[in-house]
Amino acid sequence: MKIMKLWAFLLFTVLLAGCSASQPPLMDNPDAESTEYLLDSGDTVSIAVYGEPEMTMKFIIDKSGSINFPYIGKVTLKGKTPDQVSADLTGRLGPDYLQNPMVTVNIAEFRKFYVSGEVKIPNGFAWEPELTVEKSIAMAGGFTDRADREDISIRLAGTNQLLENVDVRHTVHPGDIVIIGMGFF
Template sequence: MKIMNLCVLVLLSVLLAGCSSSPPPLKDDTTVNAEQYLLGAGDTVNINVANQPDLTMRVVLDNSGAINYPYIGNLVLKGKTASQVDAEITQRLRKGYLLQPMVTVNIAEFRKFYVSGEIENPNGYAYEPGMTVEKAIALGGGFTDRADRKDLSLRKASTGELLKNVDVTHSVHPGDILIIGMGFF
């Protein structure tokens, strides 16, 4: 009888260990708004100087993150906010070119993040400030029938780190890759 009770206890402990809950999803609240957004390769930027059509342009940043801007030459945009670029162009144009330049710099299109795995439309999508895993899934058309809705991983572009079991409220940043796992049942 003691052996039978011991076997039942061992069997129950094995079964309970298999039913243990998975760790809670990783949460994150590091969303980026448009004023804090740092420009990088793949962003499309509009530069407008009032009443100066030769100084108004739309550029897509390459990997160098710099452009050759009329009159002032090399201008690095990568790693700066739109308002920082605005201030720099204004300041540099004042030095011998325009008395009171009225410069506006804005982001026409953010660089992409990517959604792959068991999603209806795996692809790259333009980042939007406040992007979350849930919004990224919606942009990708939602889960496929085979998707494991709890197997959500995120490869961070900034570090290359793979975060597993992320929550749907976790933020997604430009260049990140969201991976939707496949369910087996």
């Protein structure tokens, strides 16, 4: 009898662990991705070295994807997460410059995405996590009176691929261009 109870308990524990391991999606968006944000040109990062105020500063990542950090020189940030950059800087500052450095890297401002066409304020805007076409249109002041609300395209950053007639719930990534077409009345 004790063995049956033990097996029942183990089965219940395994089932409970399996249920808690699955997590709901980040958004009600089929295009949502759960990957971490990777730094690139145009992002502004804040780097803090604990106990070293002269080494605490903000950097805009240049076109090569790098910054010039004191004592170390050129550091490539492009394609890395803030945690990876923190670990890299900690390792490079460690033995030669500081004992047990503690480095924190945060994103101070995301790189821009762009909204063009028939919106009230066509411009570049700082990207935000979980950004959708609908939110980007709102940031651009909404549709103009001439906008075709069904003619929405996105030119993808990096590939220049054009996605036509996208849904307003579609995800917008840094560097993307949201294009609102003009309606003919």
